[in-house]
Each structure stands twice: as structure tokens, then as C-alpha cells.
Amino acid sequence: MSPFDLQGWGEWAQANPMKPLVLAGLLWTALASAALEVKVVLPAQGVDDKLQAFAAKSEALLKEWEPKVAAALGFGAQKGEVHPTTITIIFREMKGVAYWDGKAINVATQWVASHPEDSALVVHELVHVLQAYRKVPGWFTEGVADYIRFQLLEQGKFGIRIDLAKMKPRDSYRVTGWFLAQAEAKHPGLIPALHTAAKTGVDIEQAFTRHCQGRGVDVFWADLAAATPVKK
Numbered sequence: 681m682s683p684f685d686l687q688g689w690g691e692w693a694q695a696n697p698m699k700p701l702v703l704a705g706l707l708w709t710a711l712a713s714a715a716l717e718v719k720v721v722l723p724a725q726g727v728d729d730k731l732q733a734f735a736a737k738s739e740a741l742l743k744e745w746e747p748k749v750a751a752a753l754g755f756g757a758q759k760g761e762v763h764p765t766t767i768t769i770i771f772r773e774m775k776g777v778a779y780w781d782g783k784a785i786n787v788a789t790q791w792v793a794s795h796p797e798d799s800a801l802v803v804h805e806l807v808h809v810l811q812a813y814r815k816v817p818g819w820f821t822e823g824v825a826d827y828i829r830f831q832l833l834e835q836g837k838f839g840i841r842i843d844l845a846k847m848k849p850r851d852s853y854r855v856t857g858w859f860l861a862q863a864e865a866k867h868p869g870l871i872p873a874l875h876t877a878a879k880t881g882v883d884i885e886q887a888f889t890r891h892c893q894g895r896g897v898d899v900f901w902a903d904l905a906a907a908t909p910v911k912k
């Protein structure tokens with residue numbers, strides 16, 4: 681049997697105790713050589729230590745998290761899904777916080793100055809790099825990006841108080857991110873299933889309902905509300 685055939689891997693590894701090590705070495709070499717390059721563009725003027733440190737942390741986060749984000753999304757399963765070899769991150773004076781423009785991650789230098797500890801925001805933008813969705817509702821796209829940032833990178837610390845009576849699953853960003861985390865925990869494989877749906881033009885909500893055994897987005901939210909004791 682081939683070592684690339686997952687079934688029977690255990691048997692094969694037992695019969696060939698050294699070969700998995702050799703294979704792991706080869707895999708490591710392949711991964712290392714395919715490492716993501718991050719191009720950091722700093723403004724011509726006004727670069728202080730804070731911005732330098734933020735940029736360095738951003739670069740490290742992008743390199744570390746590209747394979748993790750890909751794994752969380754099931755990225756690479758669709759035809760034409762190829763890992764980026766280079767990601768450009770531009771720090772510049774602008775309004776807002778950060779966005780992915782299809783070619784580069786743009787980060788506001790004013791935001792960095794007032795939130796120097798917030799470098800995890802680049803992982804949210806990195807999710808958009810791999811999503812590249814078209815015709816998918818924005819609340820879903822942003823919710824997945826915040827699910828990966830806050831649930832996976834920041835270990836479930838969403839930094840908001842969820843009020844199931846007042847909030848809605850399509851509120852986008854952290855609220856949707858939190859909601860998707862609950863749904864993924866209950867129905868593992870949901871996020872990759874939704875990513876596949878988004879990439880193949882299948883309706884997100886239909887895909888959600890199918891994966892969650894007939895419980896749609898609103899029904900699942902109502903389930904969460906019913907399971908949460910009312911605080912007085």
C-alpha cells in the first residue's frame with residue numbers, strides 16, 4: 681500500500697517503523713520551502729517603535745496562521761484553491777481599522793498607534809484572503825473571519841457579552857463569529873462545509889441547515905437561547 685493512502689496507515693507504519701520518520705522529514709522540507717512570504721510596506725515617514733513592533737508581530741502571525749486558517753476552512757479542497765505564496769500588508773494613514781482590498785491587507789497607522797496590542801486583527805484579514813467569496817452575504821464572511829480570530833486565535837475570548845434575546849445570528853462580526861463557534865462545536869465540520877458552499881455557489885443558509893441536521897440559522901439561535909438560563 682502507499683503511505684499516502686490513509687486507510688491502512690497504521691499497519692504500514694508498523695511494518696515500516698523508520699519510513700514515517702523519513703516521510704515526516706520530507707513533508708517538513710516541502711512545507712518549509714513552501715513557506716508564505718510576507719511583504720511589509722511601512723509609510724515613508726512617522727514609523728516609530730510601536731509600528732515596527734506591530735508590523736513584525738503581524739508578519740509572524742500571518743506566517744503562523746496561514747496554514748491554520750486553511751485547515752479551519754478546509755481550504756484547498758476546491759478546484760482552483762491555491763495557497764498564496766506572498767501576502768502584502770500595507771500600513772498607511774487611512775480611516776477605519778483594516779481591510780483586504782483583493783491585493784493587499786491595509787492597516788490604519790492611526791489604529792496601530794491607539795491599539796498597539798491589536799495585531800491579531802491581521803488574522804481576520806488573512807481569513808478574507810483565503811475566502812475570496814463572491815455573492816455571499818457579508819454577515820457570513822465577516823462572521824467566519826471573527827470566528828477564526830476570536831475562537832481559534834484568541835481562544836474563545838470574543839470580548840463582548842452575548843445577549844441572545846437582543847442579538848441575532850446575522851449581526852455579523854463577533855456575534856456571528858460566536859454563533860458559528862457554538863454551531864461548529866455542536867456540529868463539527870460545519871465551517872468547512874459552509875466554506876465549500878460559499879466557494880461553489882450553494883446557499884449558505886441551506887448548507888447550514890443541511891449540516892446541522894435540519895436546524896437552520898434561526899432555529900439554532902433559538903436553541904441556544906432556550907438552553908441559556910435567563911440572568912436576573
Ligand SMILES: [Zn+2]
Pocket residue numbers: 804805808822825
Ligand atoms: Zn472583515
